[in-house]
Amino acid sequence: MRLSSAGFNHQSPEGIACGCLIGSAGEKTCLNSELWHACAGPLVSLPSIGSRVVYFPQGHSEQVAVSTNKEVDAHIPNYPSLPPQLICQLHNVTMHADLETDEVYAQMTLQPLSPEEQKDASFLPADLGAPSKHPTNYFCKTLTASDTSTHGGFSVPRRAAEKVFPPLDFSQQPPAQELLARDLHDNEWKFKHIFRGQPKRHLLTTGWSVFVSAKRLIAGDSVLFIWNEKNQLLLGIRRANRPQTMMPSSVLSSDSMHFGLLAAAAHATATNSRFIIFYNPRACPSEFVISLAKYVKAVYHTRVSVGMRFRMLFETEESSVRRYMGTITGISDLDPVRWSNSHWRSVKVGWDESTAGERQPRVSLWEIEPLTTFPMYPSSFPPRLKRPWPPGLPSFNGMKEDDLGMN
Amino acid sequence: MRLSSAGFNHQSPEGIACGCLIGSAGEKTCLNSELWHACAGPLVSLPSIGSRVVYFPQGHSEQVAVSTNKEVDAHIPNYPSLPPQLICQLHNVTMHADLETDEVYAQMTLQPLSPEEQKDASFLPADLGAPSKHPTNYFCKTLTASDTSTHGGFSVPRRAAEKVFPPLDFSQQPPAQELLARDLHDNEWKFKHIFRGQPKRHLLTTGWSVFVSAKRLIAGDSVLFIWNEKNQLLLGIRRANRPQTMMPSSVLSSDSMHFGLLAAAAHATATNSRFIIFYNPRACPSEFVISLAKYVKAVYHTRVSVGMRFRMLFETEESSVRRYMGTITGISDLDPVRWSNSHWRSVKVGWDESTAGERQPRVSLWEIEPLTTFPMYPSSFPPRLKRPWPPGLPSFNGMKEDDLGMN
């Protein structure tokens, strides 16, 4: 593996660590931020280094359950000292990609804040966290059987080629050029880009099949080309959601993994020390580390009630976003036994569209945009649901909402 | 994936569970015991279902450290309630192989015994655990560059072909036959076995390259053919020790994994319930679940002292065993802070041969055979080192050694 070129070493705009150290396993601890975000999808944004975040062990547990393909065993207790959400200082965030599969993930170093530290609101960012910079000049295509066959090359959609690839010299017959693209591991791939056929079309020929077999791509997977401001071509992949591609880890039982995440968080809370978590944006059902500002705004400054209409963002097949509409049908604890008084997925919802089976029946307050105008059903509930901070848990200790820099 | 044929469904002689259920991940929860043991190596034997075993969290921790390629962080404390060894009932053992890499591992269900239960010695097996049945009619060859090249087939060592493969019909010219072999996942592989060339030799031609590329074998890896009593041909692989083939898991941080194994064992001890561990014989430096009988014999019925000579078994390149000699240089705790009074690797040793750098400088009592005759150095230590059971830990509660069925 090669060290990344200087052009890939810049501090990314959203303040993600990019020290480009080589880890003990020979894995780079940083990689191109734009490409990482393009692979992670348009809805994923990482909180800024140095900011305050809220960590949800419940959400972390959901990610582990998905990764190990095993639900949390009912006999695993909660740690009595571990609240459903921890306010933490985010000391570090690094972006990674699996060397085998190119699956993207982020590593975060969190430190739970003591009640004392939580009183000091000076660290709270005034803004709600500028969204991570997602690339604008890119395209994403789902591979067809012809694209992945050994019989031919890759058919580039016309608009994509014209927008993302350097212009061809049409004085040549046929017009053609060599493209160099770098992947998440900074490996370079070379393709012949040619405009030929009847009718004329853009194709990648020589070099394409090497890429397909090296990445083990099959029809249904997606590739992603980015043309960035430095005039570099970047190349990422997104695998189709094959059921259970993730192998059951033979390192630790899923039960032990659940114990592990709880114990690590509880120990860090008790000793005021740091702990490390991994976030897999494409495997994980919902973000379980969110900015404190976003959390406070959603929980303390948003009026929600049963019957209220809302909308929520989802990713489309083509890696863009669309909004789905729904109605709040209830507000309650997802797991009243182990995680009472948690805001994690506390909102029960119904979706407007009949394909709603794919979407979660429970969401968290910060995931939705309530529509305060034109409620579908008049509600007898008070317009603002008061959810007091659960007693005995880390709290703002009397801090007034206005102290948090919001209004 | 196919269900295994009836011939593979037998209860293995050493009492390993072989229910052949299909797990939720589509993975078979059992597989051929002979083949598993052949791949695991001649020194690996699994304790019997229903027997009592001793579980060492320290050893488990070592395996996790190897698998994650990260040493245990010094700030991870021990659980005060967790002793360095747990006496457990072994409720279940199942053999597995990774679907991607064919790496073998075992899953064990353990239940810590309460002091009450430990008093009941009736479950103690009288024998020291008959060693697991390892195949006799097999061969193991390390692949050469020619074996893995696309240019040709596999050169079968003559003695191996004559011992393990069905005899050829030498009236044909050239003598040839079709071989069908099943791997750990019960997939069938077809090879043309031919005896040709000048001088004559045994070769596998058609079908071989498909196998090599499917298993992603490279020169230095080994293949293993078994001819079992049911006249079936079995086929396994052992990859060369490529440094860090194991990818750093992006599921849980290594710290959290260490917390997890400790918390799971501590919770099971406190609630008298079961927990599940994975044992990777080829990754793990030493077995960390051993039969209680073996433990008691080594710790209470073996006289060891500094200066004493001993020998210990190691696996050779060709999958057979040889003994190395050494001298005991000290007896002390490996980790006096977190695991005091532990028998895990309590014996410091020096090895006779100069290539000793590869071998552990610390071993456990049950791994070695002390030579009571002809000690190299006269020792001023008492001939028998008394290591009383550490106070405050699970114990035999006054049980006399003779109660354990030894003498």
Added chain:
DNA sequence: GTGTCGGCCGTCTGCCGACAA
């Protein structure tokens, strides 16, 4: 506009004995 196919050529796979270690 783009997915798939038949046609065609060139490279590489894969079977053979020669030869040497």
Added chain:
DNA sequence: TTGTCGGCAGACGGCCGACAC
């Protein structure tokens, strides 16, 4: 006894426009 090679024949990779949806 067995690892590697040159030789050779055939299979498949891979580039092309035709054609259809």
